[in-house]
Amino acid sequence: xxxxxxxxxxxxxxxxxxxxxxxxxxxxxxxxxxxxxxxxxxxxxxxxxxxxxxxxxxxxxxxxxxxxxxxxxxxxxxxxxxxxxxxxxxxxxxxxxxxxxxxxxxxxxxxxxxxxxxxxxxxxxxxxxxxxxxxxxxxxxxxxxxxxxxxxxxxxxxxxxxxxxxxxxxxxxxxxxxxxxxxxxxxxxxxxxxxxxxxxxxxxxxxxxxxxxxxxxxxxxxxxxxxxxxxxxxxxxxxxxxxxxxxxxxxxxxxxxxxxxxxxxxxxxxxxxxxxxxxxxxxxxxxxxxxxxxxxxxxxxxxxxxxxxxxxxxxxxxxxxxxxxxxxxxxxxxxxxxxxxxxxxxxxxxxxxxxxxxxxxxxxxxxxxxxxxxxxxxxxxxxxxxxxxxxxxxxxxxx
Numbered sequence: 001x002x003x004x005x006x007x008x009x010x011x012x013x014x015x016x017x018x019x020x021x022x023x024x025x026x027x028x029x030x031x032x033x034x035x036x037x038x039x040x041x042x043x044x045x046x047x048x049x050x051x052x053x054x055x056x057x058x059x060x061x062x063x064x065x066x067x068x069x070x071x072x073x074x075x076x077x078x079x080x081x082x083x084x085x086x087x088x089x090x091x092x093x094x095x096x097x098x099x100x101x102x103x104x105x106x107x108x109x110x111x112x113x114x115x116x117x118x119x120x121x122x123x124x125x126x127x128x129x130x131x132x133x134x135x136x137x138x139x140x141x142x143x144x145x146x147x148x149x150x151x152x153x154x155x156x157x158x159x160x161x162x163x164x165x166x167x168x169x170x171x172x173x174x175x176x177x178x179x180x181x182x183x184x185x186x187x188x189x190x191x192x193x194x195x196x197x198x199x200x201x202x203x204x205x206x207x208x209x210x211x212x213x214x215x216x217x218x219x220x221x222x223x224x225x226x227x228x229x230x231x232x233x234x235x236x237x238x239x240x241x242x243x244x245x246x247x248x249x250x251x252x253x254x255x256x257x258x259x260x261x262x263x264x265x266x267x268x269x270x271x272x273x274x275x276x277x278x279x280x281x282x283x284x285x286x287x288x289x290x291x292x293x294x295x296x297x298x299x300x301x302x303x304x305x306x307x308x309x310x311x312x313x314x315x316x317x318x319x320x321x322x323x324x325x326x327x328x329x330x331x332x333x334x335x336x337x338x339x340x341x342x343x344x345x346x347x348x349x350x351x352x353x354x355x356x357x358x359x360x361x362x363x364x365x366x367x368x369x370x371x372x373x374x375x376x377x378x379x380x381x382x383x384x385x386x387x388x389x390x391x392x393x394x395x396x397x398x399x
Contacts, residue, residue: 007360062350082115262324
């Protein structure tokens with residue numbers, strides 16, 4: 001284990017900046033709605049501020065211990081059991097907006113599906129390290145990882161929450177491929193997975209309607225396409241420089257969920273293309289430093305753990321932004337760090353705390369020779385005819 005270093009400052013700054021920016025934008029996006037519903041324009045922003053404070057404390061605590069303590073068999077499987085129980089318990093509570101996703105506690109709601117992402121990442125990192133050298137074994141490595149992922153994804157789908165289930169599958173795909181799984185095994189699993197996904201989209205009437213609306217939202221502007229149309233109006237109204245902070249119009253009860261799932265539309269309207277691109281660039285910075293942390297991790301567990309966390313956060317951000325821009329069908333999934341809600345924010349900040357913890361134990365420089373040998377072995381095992389890795393590009397992550 002490499003000596004403990006200072007956490008990655010750029011990664012830390014990106015996280016804190018996005019979370020604090022989220023508090024500001026939640027106020028702007030929710031003030032009108034909060035005044036109407038609660039008679040207090042600060043209702044939502046005060047709650048978000050509390051969640052950010054709690055999240056920062058959890059993140060700082062996660063930075064203090066040695067992340068390898070997560071590599072504990074009892075802990076790993078206990079997390080999976082707890083997630084399973086939580087995902088089942090949600091059906092004992094009343095639905096919110098037609099979905100059973102939350103366990104309602106006094107003063108707060110807990111969303112087990114958010115915790116399931118981190119639990120799956122920890123399990124995959126733990127299990128795939130144990131199977132080092134057997135990554136290409138279908139029954140001993142690929143199937144167990146796929147079964148655990150499929151089990152969690154199925155429980156999430158029936159809430160229903162198709163978006164988070166897709167995130168779980170994406171995390172599995174990225175992590176197990178990076179660990180060395182054979183491409184043909186992934187292709188073998190992709191075929192039935194795509195059939196199930198197609199069935200969930202086409203055979204479920206409201207999902208099929210949402211898909212049709214996505215193809216032409218303007219055809220039903222006052223019905224199914226209302227939210228997407230209002231989002232596009234907001235983005236378009238912002239232009240290059242935006243209307244100015246707190247000067248947006250769509251949040252005035254036109255755009256549903258302006259302070260949560262569609263907060264990026266408010267960013268685009270009030271801060272314009274410049275502000276929206278700034279948010280995207282900060283997520284790009286997060287991606288770069290997160291991948292760098294994974295590459296510099298002192299062990300296989302830390303590398304896979306870091307990569308899974310980065311994938312879950314950045315992929316979710318891209319998906320949310322794509323929904324707001326109508327690049328993919330509408331799906332209720334929050335923008336990490338920025339959207340209102342503690343049930344997503346706190347687990348996300350906890351995950352970043354673990355990522356920063358890994359960065360403190362990084363080796364400080366890449367062993368390029370070791371990388372070349374590992375890549376050569378991986379290429380031979382997969383029998384892929386691909387060029388040798390770009391070592392200079394690889395070294396760019398060191399800076």
